[in-house]
Amino acid sequence: MSNINHVKAYIIGLLVGGGKIDKDVFVIDLPFKKWGMEPNRMSIIATDILTKICQYFNTTYSFNVTYEIGNNKWLIKPMPNANIDELKKDLEYLELPTSGFLLAKADLSFAKKELKGVSIESFLSGIFDARASLTLSHRRFTDDAPVVSIEIPGSTKNFKFVVQLCSWLTDLGSITDQILYNHPNQHAASDPEYIGWKKGFKIRFLVRSFLAQHSFALQSKSVDITKIEKHQKKEEQIPCYLRKLRKPSPVTVHSDQNSSDLPIEVRNKIFFHYHHFCAVIGCPHAPVEEIKKIVSQKESFISFYPRLSKGKKDNLLKKIELIKETDFPDIEIVKVERTVNSVLYDEKLKDFSGIDVGIAYLFAHTLKGKRHTGNMNEILNSCLDSNIVIISIGDDYESPLVFINNSNQRAFICSSIKSKFNQSLIQRKIEVNNLTISIKQ
Numbered sequence: 317m318s319n320i321n322h323v324k325a326y327i328i329g330l331l332v333g334g335g336k337i338d339k340d341v342f343v344i345d346l347p348f349k350k351w352g353m354e355p356n357r358m359s360i361i362a363t364d365i366l367t368k369i370c371q372y373f374n375t376t377y378s379f380n381v382t383y384e385i386g387n388n389k390w391l392i393k394p395m396p397n398a399n400i401d402e403l404k405k406d407l408e409y410l411e412l413p414t415s416g417f418l419l420a421k422a423d424l425s426f427a428k429k430e431l432k433g434v435s436i437e438s439f440l441s442g443i444f445d446a447r448a449s450l451t452l453s454h455r456r457f458t459d460d461a462p463v464v465s466i467e468i469p470g471s472t473k474n475f476k477f478v479v480q481l482c483s484w485l486t487d488l489g490s491i492t493d494q495i496l497y498n499h500p501n502q503h504a505a506s507d508p509e510y511i512g513w514k515k516g517f518k519i520r521f522l523v524r525s526f527l528a529q530h531s532f533a534l535q536s537k538s539v540d541i542t543k544i545e546k547h548q549k550k551e552e553q554i555p556c557y558l559r560k561l562r563k564p565s566p567v568t569v570h571s572d573q574n575s576s577d578l579p580i581e582v583r584n585k586i587f588f589h590y591h592h593f594c595a596v597i598g599c600p601h602a603p604v605e606e607i608k609k610i611v612s613q614k615e616s617f618i619s620f621y622p623r624l625s626k627g628k629k630d631n632l633l634k635k636i637e638l639i640k641e642t643d644f645p646d647i648e649i650v651k652v653e654r655t656v657n658s659v660l661y662d663e664k665l666k667d668f669s670g671i672d673v674g675i676a677y678l679f680a681h682t683l684k685g686k687r688h689t690g691n692m693n694e695i696l697n698s699c700l701d702s703n704i705v706i707i708s709i710g711d712d713y714e715s716p717l718v719f720i721n722n723s724n725q726r727a728f729i730c731s732s733i734k735s736k737f738n739q740s741l742i743q744r745k746i747e748v749n750n751l752t753i754s755i756k757q
Contacts, residue, residue, distance in 0.1 A: 320430070322438040324376050324406055325435040325439040326439065327372055327373060327403070328407060329440060329442020329445075330344055330369075331344060332418050332419065332422050332439075332442070333419070333443040333445065333446025334447065335418045335446075336416065336418070337415050338415070340399075340400060342394060342403075343393050344391070344392040345390075345391055346390040347467075348388065348390055358385075365392060366383075370382075377403050378399070380394075380398070381393060381395065381398075382395060410426055410427040411426035411427070412427065417471075419469065419477065420471070420472040420474060423476065423477070423480070424477065424480040428484055436488070440484075440485070443466070444532055445532055448466050449465045449466075463493060464522075465518045465519070466518070466519040466520075466521075468498075468518075470515065473577065473579045475517075475579055476597060478517045479599045482495060482519050483601060485519075486556065486601045491521070491522075491553055491555060492519060492520070492556060493521055493553060495518065495590045495594070496520075498514060498515065498516050499593070500513040500572050501570065501573075501586060501587045503515050504568075505565060505566070505567045506624040507623075507624065508570045508621075508625070509571055509635075510570075511572075556591065556599075556601040556603060558603070559606065560606060561591065564589050564610060564617055566618065566619055566733050567586060567588060567617060567619070568619045568622060584755050584757070585755070586753040586755065587753075588610050588611075589607070589610065595607045596752055604751070607751055611753060614742070614753060615739060618738075618746065619669075619731060619733050622716060622729045622730065623670060623731060623733075625728060625730075626674060628725055628726070628727065629720050629725045629726070632727040633727075636707055636709065636716065643715075647709050648710070650707070650710060650711045653704070654703065654704060654706060655704075656679075656703075657701065659719075664713050667734045668730050668731060668732045669730055669731070669732070672696060673692065674728035675695075675704070675719065676692045677728060678699075678726050678728065679695055679698070679699040680695050702721075706719055706720075707719075707720065714732075714737055715737065717729065717730060744756075
């Protein structure tokens, strides 16, 4: 018989959400970032830890905790000489990890079966207090759709935990707005060389949907989410299994598609939509029939060449040379100069993705990283008579193309999914097993 009451369940949830255990000590990392560094909020967080959380530990496990602040984090630690054996036994009872960064190995399947009643919500509240972000920048396109974002570090590689948690919350009546998975097909769908794709996992709920079923134990988060809810005007989405999926944006086969930073269940596999991950990993709420339709049209959504990659001229010239050597060894590189206007209205280029965005990058007065700043149409209209150089392999525009602005050495490379070379690569290198799309080695 379990002795996991609702107070213990909260502590265990907090540990699962942010805990690291090393032998007889632990630390719970609350990555509150700038949100947790505002003076008024800091005093509320400190009070929460020193009263509520400390009391929870004292009454259930007979030791006290304290906290440290540093590097935009709040760290909860046991007082010296604390005996955490019983706490580890309770983790073990729920078949949860008892060492290391718990999120990296956490499996919720037994806890979901074992916890009952109020203990379920207490356990989840612990995870929310550690992992849910209320930053106002989280929203679905507009300020009218504020979002609670449950954020799991990509370093955990724990796709299964993300699906288990979201599925459990859905069972309890929440409606997921969106999931972002730590995978290049979601974070680098256009540029196969983009190294910044490891952005972690985010399970997002519109605030009102979250509040209808769940809560925070920390007063600081409870107060803020109540304030944020007043901004919501957008309605929740329908349940996942009833959703009709729009035509997805195509994905580029990324250089890290086979990375060891991806667990085996998603490594060397291609995904078109966050629901595609859910379906392959086994979420019972995934719209499987909709995913089947998309997978059956895979030839329209996979690119073995960059869909849009921006950078310096010299780097992209090296890229097109490498593509030639690998896939077009007998075809010569061709160089032509054309006006922006003739490129934008060329029917032969209509299937190449991102040309307008790329040209805006070439001619924008200022950039934010590799993104143009300002209105794209205004930038394009201002440079219609300007010349750009196009580098192709052969003259039939079947290969990827490099576009260059010689005046500032900016360039971009893009391609057409419909090209005969890309389609032949799909036929030769892609295999499908039910919903799983794999790249042949």
